[in-house]
Amino acid sequence: MESARITKGARRVGRYAVFEEIASGGMATVYLGRLIGDSDVTRTVAIKCLHPHFAKDPEVIAMFLDEARVAARLHHPNIVAVLDFVSLEGELFLVLEYVHGTSAAHLLRCRASGRERIPDPVVASIMTGVLHGLHAAHEAKDERDVSLGVVHRDVTPHNVIVGADGISRIVDFGIARAMDRLQTTRDGQMKGKTSYLAPEQILERPLDARTDVYAAGVVLVELLTGCRLFAGDSAGSILAKIMVGASDPPSVLRDGVDERWDAIAMRALSLEPGERYRSALAMALAIEEIVAPASPHRVGEWVRSVAKDELARLERMNRRLAALSIGELVQPFERAAVSSAAGAGAPDEAAATGRRGGTRALTRRWAAAGLVALASGAAIVVGAATGRARVDSRVAKPSVAMSAAAASSGPSPEATLPASAPAAAARVAAPDRDAQPSRPPATRDRPSGFRPRVRRQGCENPFFTDSNGIEHLRKACF
Secondary structure, three states, X not given: OOOOOOOOOOEEEOOEEEEEEEEEOOOEEEEEEEEEOHHHOEEEEEEEEEOHHHHOOHHXXXXXXXXXXXXXXXXXXXEOOEEEEEEEOOEEEEEEEOOOEEEHXXXXXXXXXXXXXXXXXXXXXXXXXXXXXXXXXHOOEOOOOOEOOOOOOOOOHHHEEEEOOOOEEXXXXXXHHHHHHXXXXXXXHHHHHHOOOOHHHHOOOOOOHHHHHHHHHHHHHHHHHOOOXXXXXXXXXXXXXXXXXXXXXXXXXXXXXXXXXXXXXXXXXXXXXXXXXXXXXXXXXXXXXXXXXXXXXXXXXXXXXXXXXXXXXXHHHHHHHHHOOHHHHHHHHHHHHHHHOOOOOOOOOHHHOOOOOHHHHHHHHHHHHHHHHHHHHHHHHHHHHOOOOOOOHHHHHHHHHHHHHHHHHOOOOOOOOOOOOHXXXXXXXXXXXXXXXXXXXXXXXXXXXXXXXXXXXXXXXXXXXXXXXXXXXXXXXX
């Protein structure tokens, strides 16, 4: 589905405005977005949209929604928070906390281009943050104090976000399980993920926290050496290398790497889960014992110096988004919604201005009701005045009085039936005592082309509220 644009980039998704693309991966695209709250309260968010071919698979939808519910329960400084889940018109959106930073994969590419290693204290800070976040997820429990059994399954440099604030965070708990269980395989997509699979994932054995410890060990080696640990021309060749196991420690793979890292990395990369660290926390503590992690301030300075172009791009996007007023964000989406609902009794653009505020909404409602009443009263006066039969002045006066009453008190069932035929006008004004009961309005004699203003079913309240809580006039009632 194509994105509608406001000043080069936004569309409405529920109560969110989806702005420009931040990044795209094999399973989803991430956009900069904004929560549109009441009283002009907004919040910048990241909105992840699942690719259409995944969003159409019922099994993926069910797993993705289930994992999103679990991910929303995880609260930790080193986990990117899941704020909301939206399903709209065949698309799935995960609303995430916005982190002003970049991925560890991007930092690796920046360092590779300059042939420089990431400083050991920075590596220690990034990895301990990730491991603390993973441990918090592994230990998460529900309201009944039962373990949620969370295993990320997809710990990669792409899913590690290092903020300009110097804090590293793990992301994508809401997608990992669905990705792990997908039946379809695409070489371009799965090749990168395959490099971080634990042996038990390949053998389809039970997974636990030590599965994520293994993947964290792969990420650690890559941050230390700046190169891919398990690389190959095909997924099969990569899987074969994983099952053989890592033979060379980081200090052998690249000169200048402190040998103290070797023991930590090789233990995390053990083929047997029982030989690895028993938890992500244990691995984090082992790292802190050999290298003192850099402070968030120092890590933030390093990230800003290495990824200055990427951060500048994000800052420009944020400025463009911040420059849009609430009206610019909301109203175009309302007009688009009306256009898509044409032919289904939706109000036109002039009647689609939403109600956003108690006083303003009340004023609009009374004004609209007054206009309806005045129009109904005017129809009665005109119908009586243009009748072919002469109406006695004693009959005409009550008609005018009824019009004035209708204009002051609102439309009534009688006021919505204009007297166009002379006989009908006479019956309304002074019914004959001996006359038979009048026929229903639909069978009365009328001039050619006459269309009565009857009260329609469902128009007791001439307003309706859309899915976003915005109130509109019912076009069919007027």
